[in-house]
Each structure stands twice: as structure tokens, then as C-alpha cells.
Amino acid sequence: MRGPCPNDHPCYVGEHGKFVKVHLPVGGRCNIHCRFCESGLEHEGVRVDYPGRAVRTITGDEARTALKRVKEHCGRVDVVGIAGPGDPLANWEDVKETFDVVAETVPEAKRCLSTNGVWLPDLIDEVTELVHSVTITVNALDPEIAADIYDRALTPEGEVLTGKEAARWIVERQEGAMDALKKERYILKKVNFVLVPGVNEDEVERVAERAADAGFHAMNVIPLIPGGDMKDHRPPTCRELSRARDRAEKYITVMRRCMQCRADVIHCRGRPRLIWELLEED
Ligand code: SF4
Ligand code: SF4
Numbered sequence: 002m003r004g005p006c007p008n009d010h011p012c013y014v015g016e017h018g019k020f021v022k023v024h025l026p027v028g029g030r031c032n033i034h035c036r037f038c039e040s041g042l043e044h045e046g047v048r049v050d051y052p053g054r055a056v057r058t059i060t061g062d063e064a065r066t067a068l069k070r071v072k073e074h075c076g077r078v079d080v081v082g083i084a085g086p087g088d089p090l091a092n093w094e095d096v097k098e099t100f101d102v103v104a105e106t107v108p109e110a111k112r113c114l115s116t117n118g119v120w121l122p123d124l125i126d127e128v129t130e131l132v133h134s135v136t137i138t139v140n141a142l143d144p145e146i147a148a149d150i151y152d153r154a155l156t157p158e159g160e161v162l163t164g165k166e167a168a169r170w171i172v173e174r175q176e177g178a179m180d181a182l183k184k185e186r187y188i189l190k191k192v193n194f195v196l197v198p199g200v201n202e203d204e205v206e207r208v209a210e211r212a213a214d215a216g217f218h219a220m221n222v223i224p225l226i227p228g229g230d231m232k233d234h235r236p237p238t239c240r241e242l243s244r245a246r247d248r249a250e251k252y253i254t255v256m257r258r259c260m261q262c263r264a265d266v267i268h269c270r271g272r273p274r275l276i277w278e279l280l281e282e283d
Contacts, residue, residue, distance in 0.1 A: 005218065013218065021071065021079050023078060023080070023082070024267070026276070027089065027099045028087040028096060030088070032091040032119055034152055035140075035229070037229050039051045039054065039226070041053070041055075042055060042056070051226055052226075053084060053086050053087070053263070053264050055086045055264040057265075059276065064102050065105075067267075067279055070280075071279065075269040079111065081107065081110045082112075084114075084136075088117050088119075090116050090117075090119075100131045101131075111134060111189075112133050113132060114128060116135070116138075118137035118138070120174075121135075121137070121174075136190075136221070138195065139192050141201045143207070146201050147168035148167075151168050154170050182217075183214075191221060192220050196224055198225070198241055202237075205248050210252045221256040226261065
């Protein structure tokens with residue numbers, strides 16, 4: 002496996018127009034509940050552009066066909082990511098099979114996984130064997146603040162946790178995931194942080210410092226898109242977002258051009274299309 006090179010990855014360099022990037026929608030289940038979540042499958046065809054959202058999940062055969070067509074249309078495939086719907090590690094067998102299809106069909110493409118990280122400590126060897134880059138979304142390290150963001154968690158052993166107990170467990174597991182990734186020198190590592198104004202702005206530096214200590218290459222501070230139980234919460238202003246990014250940048254490289262992608266989108270040198278449009282072509 003090649004070593005990490007942030008300059009080869011559109012999300013790290015922020016030059017989406019120069020790359021061909023495919024998101025394959027796999028999974029559906031999640032192992033935590035974030036109060037703002039609108040990820041998941043579309044209901045009755047209502048299109049919502051939201052991270053982790055998808056029309057439906059894709060089969061292995063469809064993934065193979067889609068990747069071949071992207072290559073024909075766009076000339077190449079640089080990056081293939083799995084980022085929902087749900088958490089990829091809560092759907093690990095399906096995700097693993099899909100990454101096997103990716104490795105067979107476009108072996109030259111980088112394989113990326115985006116997760117909340119809570120099941121990563123148990124799967125670290127399997128994950129790092131298959132992918133080139135990992136993103137973990139960590140929205141707080143203080144369990145009291147985390148409790149305002151998460152209200153439920155499912156452990157790998159099948160235990161359901163709620164309230165503050167869930168928040169404490171999520172933070173502990175995400176720190177464990179960052180520590181497990183620290184020794185993975187050949188994996189490109191990024192931390193996502195959803196900025197929820199009035200809730201977690203003072204956690205941004207702590208998460209940035211922790212990720213930097215764990216050898217992460219970049220941090221992506223993204224604005225809350227109000228949804229789920231937080232549908233009436235306001236998103237951050239541009240000034241609040243810039244300030245949070247500046248605070249994080251004291252510790253780690255900060256990405257500023259995230260497009261908050263759906264789980265079923267293709268970016269063919271910057272032009273977004275849903276993967277289903279390609280599959281419908283004869
Ligand atoms: Fe939704 Fe992602 Fe949070 Fe799961 S980890 S609840 S899919 S936002
Ligand atoms: Fe890259 Fe942001 Fe899209 Fe993730 S959501 S693939 S970081 S642009």
C-alpha cells in the first residue's frame with residue numbers, strides 16, 4: 002500500500018475540479034445517534050442534499066458497473082469513498098465487500114472511509130488493510146458537551162447506551178480510534194468536526210490538538226446543517242465558522258473547501274452527479 006500523500010486527495014487540497022471522486026452508498030445502519038442527523042435514505046423521492054444521504058444503497062454489481070462508467074466518462078477514477086448512509090463500520094461486511102469490488106475494478110483509485118469511529122478500535126487492522134484514508138467525525142471531547150450532541154450508542158457487543166452514558170462511551174471510543182490510527186503511518190487521516198453554535202465551539206481547539214497529537218493530517222470544520230432533533234437550531238454564521246477554523250489551525254492543517262457530499266454523488270472534475278444517473282444509461 003502506498004504511503005499517505007495529502008496532495009493526491011481532492012478533499013485535502015481543496016481542488017475538487019482536478020479530481021474524479023465517487024461516493025458509493027453502502028450500509029444504512031448507524032451505531033450512534035447524533036441529534037442533528039438527516040443522513041439515511043431518501044423518503045418517497047424527496048431530495049435533500051445532506052452529508053451521508055442517498056437515494057438507496059448500491060449492490061456490488063451496480064458498484065462495478067458505475068465505476069467502469071465513471072472511468073469511461075471521466076477518463077479515470079482518483080478516489081472512491083464510502084461515507085454512509087449510516088456508519089460504514091456498523092455495516093462492515095457490506096462495506097468490505099464493496100471495497101473489494103473497488104480494488105478489483107479501479108485498483109488505482111484511493112479508497113476512503115468516513116466513520117464516527119466508535120467501532121474502529123475493534124476493526125482497525127481490517128480497515129487499514131483495505132483503505133488509504135480514514136476520516137473520523139469527532140464533535141466534542143468533553144462528555145458533558147457530547148451529551149448535547151449524541152443521545153444514543155450501540156456497542157459492538159450489542160448493548161444500547163443512552164444519555165450521558167452514551168456520550169461518555171462515544172468520546173472514549175473516538176479517542177481510542179484516534180490512538181489506534183496514530184500507529185498507522187501509511188494511512189491518510191482526517192478529523193471532521195461539525196460546528197454547532199452555542200454547543201461545541203469551545204471544543205474545536207481541543208479536538209484539533211488531540212488529532213494533531215495522534216498524527217492526523219488535517220481537520221475539516223464543517224457547519225451544522227440544521228436537521229433531525231436540531232432542525233430549529235441555527236447554523237453558524239460565516240464569521241463563526243472562520244473563527245473556529247482559525248482556532249483549529251493553531252494545531253493542524255484545516256480544510257476550507259468541503260462540499261458536505263451526499264453518499265451517492267460523483268464529482269467528475271468538479272461537476273456533481275448522482276450515481277444513479279450513470280446506472281440508468283444504456
Ligand atoms: Fe447520522 Fe452520521 Fe451521526 Fe450516524 S454518525 S447518526 S449517520 S450523522
Ligand atoms: Fe471531501 Fe467534504 Fe465531500 Fe467528504 S464531504 S468527500 S471531505 S468534500
